[in-house]
Amino acid sequence: MNINTTKIISLLFFIFSALYLYTAYNIQVFSFDENSPFNAKTFPIYLGYAGMFFSGLKVILPEVNTIKVDHKSLEYKKTAILVLIAIIYGFTILRVGYFLTTSLFLASSYYALGERRWLWIFLLSFPFVALFMYLLHGVLEIYLRDPFLKLIGVMG
């Protein structure tokens, strides 16, 4: 059997389904519901078996058209940096506030992707976010928590 990444993904999915099934069997249902034809764990149990069935088939059956991905041509570094910036954004957004973190997220993402024209970086981050925030907060009346703007007295 030829092992390729698709089969490894399928194997991981098989293990995931097995764990899902194990967890499904351990769902605590009400005692009066235990022997009912359908309770909270019935559907998940079917899903667990279905997941194992399909991923098992994918692992076992031979693959003719194997998908080959040229990892050397992939831009892992920039993608990882973007993901990291997004995680930092998620971490700081509630603590610092929407305006500053979003503006910095955009500015740093443009920079990470290779943009070096500072005027455009600035225009498409701080003023853009201010405008968008006005649209959300001012026009659509969607509340946006912002401790930073509160601190400097811009937001009430």
Added chain:
Amino acid sequence: MIEGILIGLKTALTFQNIFMVMIGCFFGTIIGMLPGLGPMTAIALMIPITYGFDPATGLILMAGVYYGAVFGGSTSSILLNAPGVPGTVATSFDGYPMAQQGKAGKALAIAAWSSFAGGTLATIYLLFLAPSLSKVSLSFRSPDYFALMILGLTAIAAFSSKGQFIKAMMMVVLGLMLASVGQDSLSDITRFTFNNMNLTDGISFVLVVMATFAMSEALTIILKRNDPSAVAKQVSLTELGSIKINKEERTQMLKAIPRNSVIGFLIGVLPGAGATIASFLAYGMERNFVSDEEKAKFGKGSVHGLTAPETANNAACSGAFVPLLTLGIPGSGTTAVMLGALLGFGIQPGPRLYITNPEIFWSVIMSMYIGMVILLILNLPLIPYIARILAVPKNYLIPLILFFSITGIYVMSFNNFDIYLMIGIAVIATFMRLYDFPMPPLILAFVLGGLMEENLRRSLLISDGSWEFLWNRPLTASIISVTILIVSWQVYKTLKNRKI
């Protein structure tokens, strides 16, 4: 029905709703033009904004985005030979050669008029078919709904899998698994939450759509070093040529439009099928309808070859609304996203929507037509200018998509956990995309998960745990038979090609 149409027109023709259709069409056209970003991404990015409006307005906005995206895809197919959406791949077969002959303006005009005519005719079919089907579907019971959902999921897996049926079925199961997280709807027992309070209400539908489409597509563009704007830079968008269609071309279009609108609409109604299959099928069938002389022109700038897929793909978009509006079961990934958004509004589409919320039912149908008119106005004179947006560098485009995705989730939950979860799902989805694991089946399964469990619960409780409900009623048995046929066809294809 006349009363319904008037209600629909009254709702759709308010200033706010016309404005929303315009915004939707404009935004959809832009996103649809960009290769790699399709209607699902466009709609996903719009969902958080729609929650600021009433359901009818929200759905009207999304319908506008849907049409706009399919329409926009045609533009990049014709001008750049880079289809923005899969549904417009067939458009490039004759649209691009026409553009190369210096007739880009004419090709865009033919595409615009064909789309308009296809969409308009399909809206008329929908107008007549939907209420009748709604009445018929009132007789549907839980086993029928359960069987119909199995059929929908199997069909979308079969049609979107590109020969990788098992992978698509794995994505279906994954979507259903994600939908099972959180409280059980009947007993309130929490499942798969691992004592995390953030998961008690389940995983948000918007989060899954944003992660698997908007965010994952943005990451894929970076990862694969694709640049949607690169091809646009090579094309002179100012020299499009005349947009006038001569009499002979008009006659050819008038022959092709009616038959392809029917093909497109019927394909769109089928669960799992959609604009892509409709446009390819229409292109193939149109080739058989025309004379040998005209047949030889196919692939070299044929009017028939351009009209057929453009008519069919827009007609299919209208057709896809039939199962959504009448049965509450989406037939495609895009309408699944719309179903999720409707459920978010607290509205359950289905046969009763026609009775309980006629203003939504009819205003969506009416706004489709208004959308067609707006698209025609938008596409013909403005397209050279709109097409310039294609040249927006990815250095700006990708961060903005990420920004809209994260903001969309943030304003809905004000919760860091949801942002982390979205990033996690997006990273996994990006990796799976590399190996051709299709995402539309996952979304459809995620949306249908709750309804499917509910209908299975009712069916099993009524039949006292017996699975006989699957063949006790002729309707259920027929639906299950079609499902078995689709699976058998996939198994046959697999054995024939040894590609599973």
